[in-house]
Amino acid sequence: MEFPEIPETAEEYVRKQLGIPPDSRDLEPEKLANLYDALNVVLPLRPDHIIQNQGIIYFVEMKKGSVTLDTLARMNLNRDIWQKKPGRPEVRLVLAAKTINKREEELARDLDIQIIKLPWAISSPKDQEYKSSNVRISSDKSWRIITRLLKEKNTSIRQLAIKENVSYGWTHKVIEILSEQNIVRKEGGYVTIADVKNLLNGVAWERPMKNLQEEELFVNFTGAHVAAQEITRALKDQKIPFAFTSYTSGGLYTSYAFRQDVICLYLEKGAIDQFKENFGTTQENNVRAIIYTPDRDVFTHTQEKESIVITSPSQTLLDLAGLGYSAMDLTMAMVERYAGL
Structure with a gap:
């Protein structure tokens, strides 16, 4: 009995199912940043993979565990934000998972999210992480900095570090990451939370x-x-x-x-x-x-x-x-x- 050949990784399998050449790669961070700047768009959270092929951009989510309604809601929010302005390249949402419950599957189809069911034998996709950094915003030290900023509303990085007894270097790194995500706004040496919902979405994804x-x-x-x-x-x-x-x-x-x-x-x-x-x-x-x-x-x-x-x-x-x-x-x-x- 012959078994179907299984690609080495889930990413390769997804590209094959989408009909995308196997040698294609995710948009590199620099190219993606330029694309965001040119189109004046900021996504609440980076998808696991962003692939551009023949004028179409694919936002691909890879789920290792169960697919939740929050997963679908955030995917749909990313697309809505992307499509707010005319002239942007077409974007398609793709959800890759080994299993998905009937309710979530039906909702995904209603939202025009393409579902790719991964073979169980395939190597598991990586867990979702807060994109563009190895800093976890929900870690103890990071969250102390963030909640101190919520309490103070407008303060300096140095004061955040002092009041929470966290090193200046770590505090600066957390603020820089949040600034890149447009969660924090920096002005005149002071910082403030600019987008609470984006922050909360990041926590929900990182530490459900x-x-x-x-x-x-x-x-x-x-x-x-x-x-x-x-x-x-x-x-x-x-x-x-x-x-x-x-x-x-x-x-x-x-x-x-x-x-x-x-x-x-x-x-x-x-x-x-x-x-x-x-x-x-x-x-x-x-x-x-x-x-x-x-x-x-x-x-x-x-x-x-x-x-x-x-x-x-x-x-x-x-x-x-x-x-x-x-x-x-x-x-x-x-x-x-x-x-x-």
Whole structure:
């Protein structure tokens, strides 16, 4: 039995499916920058690959994991921004993934996004990274700089470095990267956030909260607020590290909304089984608990509001941004109130 020949990489397979010569390459950074400048366009996020062939530009997204509605929304936003002005080359959106759920596949087709299903045997595409730099805007040091800038609104790079105890070199590098993405504006030695939504999109793509989710279960309470208070009391008594985050902490910080159908909290992996034994229920009800395992220290700078232990404002904003479009209203409310928190 003969098996079909599999190209060495996912990128080669995509080019073949698009009918693009195998020796074609992505637009080089310099050429791409010149193209952006000439066309007066700034994309919220760089696609994984930008290929130009016979007058057509392809924005290609390579997904290693599951395709989400946020993925499709950002792809569509990139195209909308590109097409705002007439005279630009035609752009086509291409989504390459090994698997895609039926709902997302139907929506992609409705949005005129071409889907290329990668063979399972092919080498996996790389995870999406924040483009044009190896600096992760969601890393601890970078996020401290960014949230300090949100709090100060208008300050110098030197002051950002001093107040967050981060080296001047690292602070300067983060600001330069954000400036390249038109997220930060520099003027007269001072910097300020110029595009909050672009910043939040970058976080959502780089650090999706779904990647930190360890468990989801129903808990034996009738309301989320009471559940968070009772769980706080019990875990504090047992001296178990924990902190409520995202929808729970965001609702308490902003008073924008407190979701009564879900609680979200961080627990160390070793404490999850005990949590399930003490609070979980096999009966479906109105309150779900979404449990995340931390990728950094989220327990040191917690606060307590309304008898609920919650993550710091900085961590809460990072986690809300990581929920993407589904939490955008609450995330923006958090940004608006951030300077006073």
